[in-house]
Amino acid sequence: MRKQGLTIFALAGALAIAGAATAQTPPPTAAAGAPAATQATAPAPGAPGEGAPAAAAPAAAAAAKPADPTLDAAGEPLLKVRPGIGQPTDRAIGIQHQATELGESAEWFHNVILLPVITIISLFVLGLLGWVVLRYRRGANPTPSKTSHNTLIEVIWTAAPVIILALIAIPSIRLLAAQYEPAPDNAVTLKAIGNQWYWTYEFPDHGGFSVTANLLKEKSEVPAGQRYRTDADGPRLLAVDNRIVLPVGVPIRLITTANDVIHSWAMPAFWVKLDAVPGRLNEKSFTIKEPGLYFGQCSELCGARHAYMPIAVEAVAPDVFARWVASKGGTMPGAAPAAAPAAAPAAAAAPAPAAAEAATSNQTEAGAATGNAATES
Secondary structure, three states: OHHHHHHHHHHHHHHHHHHHHHHHOOOHHHHHHHHHHHHHHOOOOOOOOOOOOOOHHHHHHHHHOOOOOOEOOOOOEOOOOOOOOOOOOOOOOOOOOOOEHHHHHHHHHHHHHHHHHHHHHHHHHHHHHHHHHHHOOOOOOOOOOOOOOOHHHHHHHHHHHHHHHHHHHHHHHHHHHHHOOOOOOOOEEEEEEEEOOEEEEEOOOOOOOEEEEOEOOOHHHOOOOOOOOOOOOOOOOOOEOOOEEEEOOOEEEEEEEEOOOOEEEEEHHHOEEEEEOEOOOEEEEEEEOOOEEEEEEEOOOOOOOHHHOEEEEEEEOHHHHHHHHHHOOOOOOOOOOOOOOOHHHHHHHOOOHHHHHHHHHHHHHHHHHHHHHHHHO
């Protein structure tokens, strides 16, 4: 019995000594694996980005964007306002200069058909009224006529308006149909979203980027150091901080909606006025013929600051439009997305799964071997 107790006591002492040695001396495989983990998380000395914060990647991506081709080195707009083009003109009479085929057709319809017809009818009615007043006044016609019906006159005054309206209806319906003709497949989609009281624009076919346009206030209306309107930006109450850029000669698919109340996207030089209704998408198409700067406004009473929702469109060549899209972080349809250069180094820096599993396996085997040795002792 005493011999068995001594044996148990000796075995317990050996196990205690072996455990202490294992706790003081780490396994060789674990010690070798620690630097590998450190190298996976920290960049090697002298490597690009050593010691750089995590925010350096977004900053580098932003720096990689091309410059906005519509702005100069100082950030000022390159395209200046042309008097009488794309904006109201003081003391002018008539329709604004039209920059689309749709607008030119509407201007022709107004100047060649509607205005002459209205002028002739107005002069005819005025002359007829004067002749009746003079011819059938009491002094010149003391005994009035007893005629109650005149078939010829009744046919004329019934048939003439019908014929006039029918002739006007032909070009009118043709113009109306052209305004809502579906845009072709190569059209640039511009989604205008009305808000109280500013516009938000999206380009769903060009990467889905968005641009928000707000009214530029006058110098006396903003604090010192804040951007204000200058003559280079546009007329008062029409200039915005972010102009919308569209290509010349390419069909534009305009889609409107709103986030709060009914607004209306109106551009007189394009002959476009399309309501923006919450929960609904309205669509119209047009093609800009001439480069330039064009201004419009919301034309639906939408609240207290309805008069402060201007629209500014900069029409440029297609190649300039493509560079502007790239400067906003978008892509042209069909263009391959840019590859992420940081993905390959990150993958290379990560520890290999096989190596990590091998280190874990070796550490486990070492611990098991130590335990077996202690047990055998």
